[in-house]
Amino acid sequence: MDEYFIRTEHLCCNYRDENGREAPALIDINLKIKKGEYIAVIGRNGSGKSTLAKLLNMILLPASGKIYIDGKDMTSGNLSDDEILDIRRRVGMVFQNPDNQIVATIVEEDIAFGPENLGIPTPEIRRRVDYALETVGMRGYEKHEPHRLSGGQKQRIAIAGVLAMQPECIILDEATAMLDPRGRAEVINTIELLNRERKITVIMITHHMNEAVRADRVIVLSDGRLLRDYPPRQLFSEPDFLRRQGLGVPQSVELIDELRRQGIALEGEPVTPEECAGAIMKYLKQKKAHDG
Numbered sequence: 704m705d706e707y708f709i710r711t712e713h714l715c716c717n718y719r720d721e722n723g724r725e726a727p728a729l730i731d732i733n734l735k736i737k738k739g740e741y742i743a744v745i746g747r748n749g750s751g752k753s754t755l756a757k758l759l760n761m762i763l764l765p766a767s768g769k770i771y772i773d774g775k776d777m778t779s780g781n782l783s784d785d786e787i788l789d790i791r792r793r794v795g796m797v798f799q800n801p802d803n804q805i806v807a808t809i810v811e812e813d814i815a816f817g818p819e820n821l822g823i824p825t826p827e828i829r830r831r832v833d834y835a836l837e838t839v840g841m842r843g844y845e846k847h848e849p850h851r852l853s854g855g856q857k858q859r860i861a862i863a864g865v866l867a868m869q870p871e872c873i874i875l876d877e878a879t880a881m882l883d884p885r886g887r888a889e890v891i892n893t894i895e896l897l898n899r900e901r902k903i904t905v906i907m908i909t910h911h912m913n914e915a916v917r918a919d920r921v922i923v924l925s926d927g928r929l930l931r932d933y934p935p936r937q938l939f940s941e942p943d944f945l946r947r948q949g950l951g952v953p954q955s956v957e958l959i960d961e962l963r964r965q966g967i968a969l970e971g972e973p974v975t976p977e978e979c980a981g982a983i984m985k986y987l988k989q990k991k992a993h994d995g
């Protein structure tokens with residue numbers, strides 16, 4: 704078995720433009736993602752984020768280069784339909800618009816849809832639906848109508864539908880983009896739980912730097928190229944690079960920068976809100992001890 708759950712080598716993908724000419728969407732992407740990692744993918748509009756997600760899920764085929772999933776070459780050209788479906792099961796996708804992902808008129812049927820298509824026996828489907836609803840914090844909503852739920856709840860139902868397929872990896876393509884702050888927090892908390900407790904590999908495409916700060920690594924795409932593959936701490940210590948990419952830094956990092964500019968000597972390299980709060984508290988305690 705491969706050390707990496709996902710590995711790409713010199714991956715390239717092209718689209719045909721309106722004149723029928725091939726235009727590159729991804730150029731020479733080399734990625735290694737271990738089982739259980741939490742990866743954020745950022746980059747301005749059109750940088751190739753969705754294309755990358757679709758390649759990893761085998762919705763698109765590359766022009767050249769290799770994709771290995773769990774050590775298996777997905778680009779050898781001789782995969783059977785069953786093997787492709789198996790990859791789609793193991794690498795689940797959640798998209799931006801929750802309404803486009805609802806397939807049934809009752810929550811439990813919506814979640815059961817995937818496993819039913821796999822021919823899973825009914826008692827096992829029941830168990831999976833219960834487990835998935837429990838995991839996304841939606842127990843009690845079995846008989847509800849999905850279209851009447853809030854955006855955050857709909858996205859959690861979409862995640863539950865993916866979970867019912869027992870995936871090893873979940874790719875979220877701007878799954879919080881259409882949600883209000885509360886819905887966004889619900890989805891992020893759910894995803895963090897899946898990653899931490901269920902050891903599911905997460906690839907989170909996002910425009911929100913506050914979400915990227917939670918990842919183990921952040922990948923920056925720009926015009927189809929992979930420019931950075933860094934832990935958040937390292938990436939957010941390059942605010943000028945990020946601003947040039949049209950990306951900015953998380954509010955927590957912005958706050959720490961501003962406090963330092965105003966002469967407050969904070970220690971370390973805090974990036975998450977919790978770490979920033981910790982650094983400020985430490986400073987205040989030291990100041991109190993010093994002043995007192």
Ligand SMILES: Nc1ncnc2c1ncn2[C@@H]1O[C@H](COP(=O)(O)OP(=O)(O)OP(=O)(O)O)[C@@H](O)[C@H]1O
Pocket residue numbers: 718719720727728746747748749750751752753754755
């Ligand atoms: N179906 C398509 N046909 C032709 N060109 C496409 C198609 N899909 C994407 N592209 C082009 O490929 C490039 C990468 O697009 P992609 O959708 O992967 O970017 P993205 O980073 O997901 O952008 P966004 O932040 O807007 O979702 C862009 O230049 C886009 O115009």
Ligand SMILES: [Mg+2]
Pocket residue numbers: 752753754876
């Ligand atoms: Mg996209």
